[in-house]
Amino acid sequence: METAHFDHHSPIPGTTLFDGRQAMKGYALNKMCYSFNAKAARDEYLADPEAYFDKFKLNETQKQACRNKNVLEMIAAGGNIYYLAKFAGIYKLGVQDVGAQQTGVTTEEFKQKLLRAGD
Template identity: 35%
Template sequence: MALEKPYQDIPGTIIFDAEQSRKGYWLNQFCMSLMKAENRERFKANERAYLDEWPMTEEQKQAVLARDLNWCMRTGGNIYFLAKIGATDGKSFQYMAASMTGMTQEQYAQMMINGGRSIEGNRFSGERN
């Protein structure tokens, strides 16, 4: 029996729940492997070969290769695990967050300094007037 998930009605939001956790288990395990220097080096030397050592879906592998974090999240990735990919690439978390919004790092930083993203368009779909 499926649980009711009212949070699925928030536009542009992926909630990392039990279902997402199961879907992204191997993707997130791959990300955690990047905490070890030797694994980061192996990944950087041949990304595809290293990814093929993990029982991830082809879609997950393509999302990682594309460095498309939104795609990674849709396939079960958790942003805290995915941050290991950015760190391996020498990218800051701020850079990664900006890439997920379509902004430059500078635009993203200024938005956050100004108080964050507007609530407009980010409410539950059912709350719209």
Template identity: 35%
Template structure:
């Protein structure tokens, strides 16, 4: 297996992450439909049980520990669907992942992006 590249200031999502995060990503993808969002919001823990999340994935999701979800194999594209259920934006997540406020993250984007190193 080829090691995952290290790119400073980024999170690299590779094939092993994809495999490890399948259940978490499937749950998040399911939130695209209104019926599933209602079921999820009615009992988040029971909804997690339907997808067979690992203990780490379940804890990260229920605690809304966004970084831990990525560490547990979550894809930002699917995790974002959960954030939307909570009324959070992609810019909010960008701020979380870069240790910035949402407003500072938006300002950085408007200024051409954040500078690494």
């Protein structure tokens, strides 16, 4: 297969490319999510999310995405899915919850879609 002319950076509709620009954009958000490795940090966050956002200097877009518990908004705000998984875990959001957000359906609809795909 000829790959010399293949553009490995072709945009995929609806996909946010996590590159250096996104990494810099999301540094504060990802740093906050990384902190959730420690139980004490998770407890501190749950006690006062707004103060925790300020502690890590999140911008308003990142704060609102976190308030909404919307992983797609967090990705658009520079979040890396590996760090965001730590955030999702605080709220007991599983892979199916995130998949539902990505496809624009409820979690139950997404589960049913997966079951139908397995038939």
